[in-house]
Amino acid sequence: MEMNNSARGGKIYLDYAATTPVDAEVLKTMLPYFSSEFGNASSLHSFGRNAADAVTAARESAACFFKCTSEEIIFTSGATESNNLAIKGVLRAYNKNKKNSGKKPHIITTVFEHSCVLKTCQKLEKEGSAEVTYLPVYSDGIIKVSDLEKAIKENTLLVTVMYVNNEIGTVQPIAQIGKVIKKHNSKLLDTKYQILFHTDATQAVAYFDINVKRLGVDLLSMSSHKIYGPKGVGMLLVKKGTKITQIQDGGAQEFALRAGTLNSTGIIGLGKAIEVLEKNKQKEIKKIKELRDYLIKKVLKEIPSVRLNGSRSKRSPNNANFSFSDVEGESLLLYLDAEGIAVSTGSACSSGSLSPSHVLLALGLKPEQAHGSLRVTLGKYTTKKELVIFVAKLKKVLEKLRKVSGELLKEYYSKKK
Ligand SMILES: Cc1ncc(COP(=O)(O)O)c(C=O)c1O
Incomplete structure (x- = not known):
């Protein structure tokens, strides 16, 4: 059985670094x-x-x-x-x-x-x-x-x-x-x-x-x-x-x-x-890498004030980690979840701690950049169609959140400096 979108009740899973479904x-x-x-x-x-x-x-x-x-x-x-x-x-x-x-x-x-x-x-x-x-x-x-x-x-x-x-x-x-x-x-x-x-x-x-x-x-x-x-x-x-x-x-x-x-x-x-992995490894790497490159390109091109965290070339074929300015990662995650999309963030609540990700801070990101991060990880069941839907929903959610909290966040972080 292919684990497709309908097998997940129409939801889109983009958190394969957290865990994967059993084959x-x-x-x-x-x-x-x-x-x-x-x-x-x-x-x-x-x-x-x-x-x-x-x-x-x-x-x-x-x-x-x-x-x-x-x-x-x-x-x-x-x-x-x-x-x-x-x-x-x-x-x-x-x-x-x-x-x-x-x-x-x-x-x-x-x-x-x-x-x-x-x-x-x-x-x-x-x-x-x-x-x-x-x-x-x-x-x-x-x-x-x-x-x-x-x-x-x-x-x-x-x-x-x-x-x-x-x-x-x-x-x-x-x-x-x-x-x-x-x-x-x-x-x-x-x-x-x-x-x-x-x-x-x-x-x-x-x-x-x-x-x-x-x-x-x-x-x-x-x-x-x-x-x-x-x-x-x-x-x-x-x-x-x-x-x-x-x-x-x-x-x-x-x-x-x-x-x-x-x-x-x-x-x-x-x-x-x-x-199973050994049998399909090279084929899957190729497919997932192409999808990841498509995703990174599309997000960086179509969404304003975003950065890709970590090397673009020396990274896992399934990983894209972005920081979006003027937004909190966990709000993004929860709004996307409400839209039926599962991703992860290195920021506060989702990781069960109050401080931003030690990984992103170690790269030299400012706390507000680390707080606005989203980890999108692909897997063998990911399709291009899912990524198209993801980016469209991401744009919509970002626009809404930036309107609501963008100014407040800017003010909050400028006072902290
Ligand atoms: C790099 C790395 N090390 C260790 C672990 C912990 O693995 P486990 O869930 O099997 O204990 C994880 C899980 O997310 C991981 O990504």
Whole structure:
């Protein structure tokens, strides 16, 4: 079944970076594992073995896609858990090594990571368990490899840099960073300070090279629900030999790295989602990129006082992030929602916080520009017709909102200066 506009009750969904609908083939594959094949993959009887066999097949599909071995795949509950496991697990393994006692490890990350990475790093820093360097991001939404090289210290244990930013879709030079770290590590005689490289590839898997060998990463996080798989399941890829310890105690599942009964139904869905993605990836990238370019061109041409946030070329094929002047992003979002269109904003209420997006501020946007932002993300079911309707409704809503609140907002921000 194609997920078309009518399948969504006539509504237009343009928030594929938040989540994606489960692909029909994926759903079909998962269904028996909710009922007749309900066994616990750790059980030794036939019910368990059937579930375990299907999990093994999913693991093999994933290993083939990421170009790693099955043993390097750790199934988790999603990218939040994968990121926590990567950072805390590496730190825990470091602290368990008596040789390291009294030596505080150093982590390098960026100012515009997803909150699950940022908050983890901030917490470790606050607790006194790690020193953290937050690399700046420039107006194009991309970090500089030279900044990273300069930030490396003798006690640097981990570099964690996201592959594609979830708000502005900009692509970070992961393979280049991988080379820098490899070169640095090759010069070290004492292996205990080898730098490990982790990337949060959650928003990259569907659109970019994900071969872990070419990227030169030791750890990679991803999430199923961003690639038309079910929610609540993801993976952490852990290169063989990486010093990492489990962070939650319990059973010995997932090569003793992630305790807890396997979400076998979810894992089987994720395996199928990867197979479907692999089959259609290049075709979909081409189609979505064309639609995105059409959207960006049309919005910049037809709407006054708007800017595109982040590099125009080094961005995900499915992402367009705009800032509209004299308007609040959340008002825009709610008015568009009332028109049957779902988008996202990095501004206040929608993200559950009172401050504007840390990502947009990190790019150097003024708070009023960050507040007036809209993230439009496309997916495999997006059509040109939907984008035509979206732009027409956006124009209408913007005109209305700017008339009502434009002057008030101008006054408010000029007083704040
Ligand atoms: C870049 C990035 N990292 C991590 C996450 C968290 O993923 P999950 O929902 O699987 O926990 C997201 C989800 O939006 C994301 O976009």
